[in-house]
Amino acid sequence: MTGPPRINAEERDLVAAAQAGDREAFSGLVRLHQRRAYLVARAIVTVHEDAEDALQDGFVRAFQALDRFDPSQTFGAWLNRIVANAALDLTRRRKVRNTEELTDALRSPFRDPAENAELRERLAEALGKLPERARSVIVLHDVEGYTHVEIGEMLGIPGGTARSDLHHARQKLRELLKDLRG
Amino acid sequence: MTDELKFPDPLERRVPRDADALDERTARAIHEAYLPPLTHGEVENNYWSALEQRIMARVASANPAQREQGYWSVLNGWAQVGLVAAAALFAIGGLVSQRLGEPEEQVAYESVVPTSSTPEAVSAPAALLTASGSSAQRDAALQYVLSY
Numbered sequence: 001m002t003g004p005p006r007i008n009a010e011e012r013d014l015v016a017a018a019q020a021g022d023r024e025a026f027s028g029l030v031r032l033h034q035r036r037a038y039l040v041a042r043a044i045v046t047v048h049e050d051a052e053d054a055l056q057d058g059f060v061r062a063f064q065a066l067d068r069f070d071p072s073q074t075f076g077a078w079l080n081r082i083v084a085n086a087a088l089d090l091t092r093r094r095k096v097r098n099t100e101e102l103t104d105a106l107r108s109p110f111r112d113p114a115e116n117a118e119l120r121e122r123l124a125e126a127l128g129k130l131p132e133r134a135r136s137v138i139v140l141h142d143v144e145g146y147t148h149v150e151i152g153e154m155l156g157i158p159g160g161t162a163r164s165d166l167h168h169a170r171q172k173l174r175e176l177l178k179d180l181r182g
Numbered sequence: 183m184t185d186e187l188k189f190p191d192p193l194e195r196r197v198p199r200d201a202d203a204l205d206e207r208t209a210r211a212i213h214e215a216y217l218p219p220l221t222h223g224e225v226e227n228n229y230w231s232a233l234e235q236r237i238m239a240r241v242a243s244a245n246p247a248q249r250e251q252g253y254w255s256v257l258n259g260w261a262q263v264g265l266v267a268a269a270a271l272f273a274i275g276g277l278v279s280q281r282l283g284e285p286e287e288q289v290a291y292e293s294v295v296p297t298s299s300t301p302e303a304v305s306a307p308a309a310l311l312t313a314s315g316s317s318a319q320r321d322a323a324l325q326y327v328l329s330y
Contacts, residue, residue, distance in 0.1 A: 026241065030234050038233075042216045051218075052233065059237045060244050116211075123211050142204040143212045170202060177208070 007074055015075050019066050026066075030059055033076050036144075037083045040154065043139040044087035045094075046127075047101075054090050058083030077150065084154035091132065103128040119180060126176035133157075134169035141166050 011032065017025030037058060042051035062069075062082045069078055103124045127135055136155060140146045141162070148166070152159040203209070220229055 023238070023241070027234065027238050030237050031230075034230060034234060034237065038218065039216060042218075048218055052236075055233075056237050056240045060240050063241045064244060119207075119211050120215065123208070124215060127212065127215070138204070139212060139216060142199075143209045143216070167202075170204065173204065173208075 007072075011075055012071065015069065015071050018063075019069070019071075026063055029075060029079075033079050034059075036076065037079055039144055040080045040140065041083050041087040043144065044084060044136045044155075045091055046135065050090055050094065051087070054087035055083060057086035057090070061086060077153075080150075081154055085156075088156070100128070122177060122180055126173055129176060130169055130172055134165050134172070137162050137165040138169040138173065142170070 011029070014025045014028045014032070018029060034055065038051055038055050041054040041058065042048065045051050045054055058079065062079050065082070069075065127139075130138070133155065137151055140151045140154070141148070146154070148159040148162040151157075151162040155162065157165075199206075204212070218229060220226060
């Protein structure tokens with residue numbers, strides 16, 4: 001968290017061109033960042049279709065606010081905050097989803113055929129039972145590797161709250177998966 | 183360029199895993215569960231290319247006029263309506279208060295400045311002060327009041 005953020009030259013050029021109105025350059029930024037941004041959206045909304053909607057909303061908002069982006073910052077971090085906001089807006093508009101719906105959303109076939117089917121099923125069930133924010137925090141931190149501060153900025157909560165949510169989410173998840181471990 | 187098309191691996195972490203973190207197997211399994219589902223036979227890169235095209239179609243249809251107006255663009259229309267409504271209310275309020283205020287002012291004025299009957303103790307100076315028309319009369323009245 002010390003020193004200026006590292007920005008690669010390709011991204012810096014794309015940002016400068018996109019800010020000058022080059023849509024191809026913005027398309028390049030989409031190509032570079034859509035996968036991580038999708039995971040941020042998915043960590044918040046859980047359902048794949050909602051994550052796609054939030055991602056598209058987020059990129060449109062980013063495009064419209066591009067003039068306000070400070071090129072000395074990393075585009076990815078800025079974009080992730082916008083996408084996370086779009087995802088949070090979407091969850092507010094959607095009715096509360098029940099556990100079964102969320103479990104189904106996470107039951108998609110694993111890409112790794114060697115992955116344990118029971119683990120997949122139990123994980124989907126356990127994640128569906130976690131409170132919404134706790135689920136987002138544990139996925140963003142323990143799975144995708146974002147810091148408490150970054151998560152706090154994305155979810156609009158203090159970093160300390162993200163840390164305490166993470167602690168409770170880990171405890172709950174371990175409890176739900178305890179007979180699977182060993 | 184091919185590296186950019188690879189999905190971010192959860193093990194390529196920027197933040198070191200702490201002692202209390204979920205074990206690697208569980209983290210990887212959750213990461214897998216959060217990847218977009220692919221339809222039968224679909225190649226992952228095709229999915230991302232298609233999504234990129236959908237995003238760019240949305241960007242292209244976004245109104246360029248909306249760019250860089252932020253939240254204020256929502257208020258622009260309402261601000262004009264609000265200003266007109268406030269001006270109209272102000273004008274109507276002024277008229278109404280003027281009309282309603284007139285009789286009250288009259289009553290208040292008459293209660294302070296007697297017009298016909300005046301108490302004996304103040305009747306002489308007050309009558310002189312209020313009834314005097316010319317400056318000579320006012321001076322005389324002033325002299326009369328000061329002499330007491």
